[in-house]
Amino acid sequence: MRISTGQIFQQGLTAMLNQQNELVKTQQQIASGKKFTSPADDPVAAVQILNFERESNLLGQYLTNAQTATNKLSAEESVLKGVTNVLQRVRELAVQGLSDTYSQSDRADIAQEIKQLNEELLSLANTKDASGNYMFSGFSSNTQPYTSVGASYAGDEGQRNIQVGPDVLIETNDPGNAIFEAEFSQTVVTDNVGPSSATLNITAIGVNNIISPAVTVSFATPDTLTISDGTNNAVVTPYVAGQSVVLSDLDVNFPELTLQLDGALSNGDSYTLETQTTPSNTVFNTVNAFADALIGDAVGSNDSPNNGDFLTNISTVLETVIDTQAKIGARMNLVEQQETISTELSISVQETLSGIQDLDLAEAISRLTIQSTALQAAQQTFSRVQGLSLFNFL
Numbered sequence: 001m002r003i004s005t006g007q008i009f010q011q012g013l014t015a016m017l018n019q020q021n022e023l024v025k026t027q028q029q030i031a032s033g034k035k036f037t038s039p040a041d042d043p044v045a046a047v048q049i050l051n052f053e054r055e056s057n058l059l060g061q062y063l064t065n066a067q068t069a070t071n072k073l074s075a076e077e078s079v080l081k082g083v084t085n086v087l088q089r090v091r092e093l094a095v096q097g098l099s100d101t102y103s104q105s106d107r108a109d110i111a112q113e114i115k116q117l118n119e120e121l122l123s124l125a126n127t128k129d130a131s132g133n134y135m136f137s138g139f140s141s142n143t144q145p146y147t148s149v150g151a152s153y154a155g156d157e158g159q160r161n162i163q164v165g166p167d168v169l170i171e172t173n174d175p176g177n178a179i180f181e182a183e184f185s186q187t188v189v190t191d192n193v194g195p196s197s198a199t200l201n202i203t204a205i206g207v208n209n210i211i212s213p214a215v216t217v218s219f220a221t222p223d224t225l226t227i228s229d230g231t232n233n234a235v236v237t238p239y240v241a242g243q244s245v246v247l248s249d250l251d252v253n254f255p256e257l258t259l260q261l262d263g264a265l266s267n268g269d270s271y272t273l274e275t276q277t278t279p280s281n282t283v284f285n286t287v288n289a290f291a292d293a294l295i296g297d298a299v300g301s302n303d304s305p306n307n308g309d310f311l312t313n314i315s316t317v318l319e320t321v322i323d324t325q326a327k328i329g330a331r332m333n334l335v336e337q338q339e340t341i342s343t344e345l346s347i348s349v350q351e352t353l354s355g356i357q358d359l360d361l362a363e364a365i366s367r368l369t370i371q372s373t374a375l376q377a378a379q380q381t382f383s384r385v386q387g388l389s390l391f392n393f394l
Contacts (some may be wrong), residue, residue, distance in 0.1 A: 022371050030365065034357050045356055052353040059346040066164040066339040070332060072172040076135055077328045079127045080179075083321050086121045090114055090287055091314045097294045098307065104297040111294035118287045122149055125180050125284075136176035145176040149284045153177040165338040170331050179324055180283050182316050194219070194269030198241065201260045215247070217259060218270040225261075227254065241265055283317045286310070 036042055036049075096102060097110045125146050128134055133141035137155030145155045157178070159171040192200075200217065215229050225239040227250055234250035236243075242262055247254035257273070286305075293299050293306035305313060 036357060049353065049357050052349055052356070056346060056349045056353065059342050059349065062163070062165050062342045063339060063346070065162050066335050066342065069162045069164055069170045069172050069335050070339075072129060072162075073170075073328050073332050073335070075127075075129055076173060077325060077332075079124055079135060080321055080325050080328070083121060083124050083179075084318065084325070086117050086124070087283075087314060087318050087321065090117050090121075091311060091318070093117075094290065094310055094314065098299055098311075107294040107297060107299070111291040114287060114291040114294070118149060118284055118291065121287070122146055122284050125176055135173060136179065138173070138175040146180070146282065146284065149288050152282070153181060164335055165342060168334070168338050170335055174324055174327075179320060180317070181281065182283070182313070182320060192271055195266045198261045198263035198265050198269060200271050201262065215254065215273045216270060217261075217273065219265055219267060221267055222265040227251075229254065239265075283314075286313055286317075 036045060093110050093114050097107045097114075102110070125136055126134065126144055127136070134143060134145055134155070137143045137145045139158030139160065140155045141160070143154050145153060147154065153176055155176055157175045159175065160173050161169040162172050164170050213229050213231075215227060218226050218228075219239075220226060223238040223240065225236040225245065227234045227236070227245075227247060232251045232253045234247075234254070236245055236250070239245075239261075241264070242260065244258050244260045246256075246258050248256045290299075290306050290310045293303065299306050
């Protein structure tokens with residue numbers, strides 16, 4: 001087989017160019033820190049890299065969302081702690097105001113502090129988050145929930161969600177009407193039968209004074225008091241006017257109420273006690289009405305709901321706020337759990353992705369040295385070969 005001088009030149013040149021390409025490719029790998037400089041280097045690996053990068057970006061977004069959700073829930077929890085403190089102080093003042101040891105002037109002073117606390121409560125209900133959105137207005141984030149103490153709720157019942165994991169949505173707010181509005185109850189005498197003019201005074205001694213079923217208080221004789229709810233019965237004898245009776249002490253199935261009848265008692269006297277529930281009302285209206293009743297000294301035993309029933313109603317709101325705080329805590333725990341899962345998955349994905357695309361720098365540098373040496377040898381060989389021509393010896 002004859003090899004021409006042109007063929008020798010072309011083969012030598014091709015070899016040097018190939019070695020130069022490999023050398024440049026290795027230099028690019030070292031510069032980028034990646035095994036592949038283009039998808040064509042390894043199409044299968046390129047598809048895997050795209051899939052893992054997409055998964056990594058999604059997990060990164062979940063982690064960002066989890067932090068956002070945590071910040072929003074923490075802010076709401078902080079506000080509700082303030083609400084709880086205000087309501088507890090209102091209840092303390094209400095207990096003082098309902099005490100017989102306080103004068104009307106004292107009650108008026110207490111009422112003024114309660115009104116100031118009510119304004120603070122209203123301000124908390126209108127809190128904005130870090131983004132400038134109203135926290136308790138539902139989806140209507142630009143709408144102030146309560147414009148005044150006497151105003152009705154202006155937001156909606158929506159709860160904004162944020163995704164913190166695959167199919168995991170977290171509510172990041174609670175609508176104000178679910179927190180600051182409730183159906184309030186009061187104990188009333190719905191039926192009064194009998195010849196006497198005795199007055200029945202009712203005082204709540206606990207928060208569980210909801211009467212269901214109705215309780216009947218009757219006298220077979222002026223000194224024999226009978227209590228019945230249709231199933232459970234109790235008799236107090238002898239009973240004298242002005243004597244206080246705790247229903248729950250007579251029977252644990254009776255509500256926690258204290259009864260006291262003042263005046264002349266007669267045979268056939270009968271009183272029916274029931275709980276009446278008012279339509280939903282804001283806590284701001286309820287607190288304000290109680291403060292006005294304190295100023296007017298209208299907080300006697302028969303002035304429901306501004307007597308002992310007010311304490312029950314405030315306790316109802318407090319229970320709602322505390323229950324909401326518990327729900328927020330559960331959501332924060334779920335976010336934390338999902339954040340841990342996403343972090344662990346992200347680390348795993350990054351490790352797998354690194355194994356596919358990251359360059360072994362030590363191996364690449366060693367390879368670069370070998371390729372550089374080979375290229376120099378090829379260049380020197382080509383330089384010598386190009387001088388091998390018969391014409392040089394003629």
